[in-house]
Amino acid sequence: MAFDIPLTVVGSINADITATTERLPGAGETVGGGRLTRSPGGKGANQAAAGARLGAATRMVGAVGADAEGETMRQALRSAGVDLAHVATVDSETGTALIMVDAAGENQIAVCEGANAHVSISGVEFDEHDTVLAQLEISLDTVAQAARRCRGYFALNAAPAMPLPTELIERADLIIVNETEYELIPELADAALVAVTYGSKGSAMLVRGEQVAFADAVRTTPVNTVGAGDAFCAALVIALRGGLSHEEALRAANAVGAAVVRDPAAQPELRPLEHYVS
Template structure:
């Protein structure tokens, strides 16, 4: 098993997250007062790239921001996490924004205004056979399809938000990552070659052509914010699998990383290196055996 974590190139969204933290989520037509407002870097693509870099991988971001103060802030945040931002386009459209309400238990409601993300182009972008390419569905499906066609190496899709997926895209995916509700909303995933499904407090599982191949239990944690947890899980699972861990070990490591992310109020939380989580999982399995 190599000590050097493989290169991950993330093709995806970059957003400014506007987060209102309230006692509970509002119902339709209801106004809730007393919330606390925060602004922070976000977007599923940027969150995954930042997590991959912080875990020790070589991370490159392909996305788009606006030529505005928010865009400059998003680029600074990615660079600060160790992400290569040379292929992030700066466009005339405004930087994408996510309006997020989070309740005291960490549950959330999100509305995304894509802005520059809707104008992302892969013209001139190349991928090497060594690169793992990781996409989500917060940018145009046509862009994701183009990335799948251009990618020469391991290709991963975090199929969120859930939508019908073209057969060509699913066939190209070496791995699809979803949560349990997304898995239920995309029936075609039952035929996919490899799918990782997260179940929140109930851990995660790996399915090969619809048959469970491995599972791992979750790590108990006090929930602060679930917004970036799935993205941290995605980055960790990809790095763990590409480093040669088996499915069960990779899921366990990704669960531990996701738990750290849930306990952090940021959408792009500080994380330890992947080796730290490997050691933690090994120690836990040794103690339980």
């Protein structure tokens, strides 16, 4: 199998500010004893970094601010091997995600979009060999434009959940969601191909709402679940485009996700995808 596919990720780039505490606070509650970390993140950037480290020839279409965080985000993607020719520097602060993580790895996230509101595909060329992966942390109009402009394979990670236009659902070759997002977007029952993740239970592939493949999760002890779903998305798309069956691709993506939850970073080091294929 060849996994060095051309992958274009259209999406968000964020600076993650993470507070790790023994447990997550309830409404109106303050929890002390936290540990603060800063790291590169954003669903788009996480997927691009994972894609490049898994072996795909990956380029990122996104935007950062003309600030220190923007340069740090660029450097993180550059070190992962991502092509940054279409990452714009705009007159806005770099996007920021405020994250709380508990001792079991569960999280709460608030996102301030900043420069992500200015992501544009103007000037980006697509051809029939492209695989495009987008998410919903940027303008839905920009995602729809990318879907229309894409002449090859278009995959959408429909997160965070929101109503989707019929045009986008019909254009997508693959839509990836978690079980909560699948419930919140009922129109996905009519989609051609949907991958649904179920956390520690595993993941499934659905065709027009009917399950056609399932793969058990890899048992592991999570440290941080931030970024695991993004790496799963990148791995699944690359695996399918590399010729794996639905079940084989799910197993490989589950293995990649398990590797990420064992690492506190949202963009950890990964081995080439063939290492995770069983």
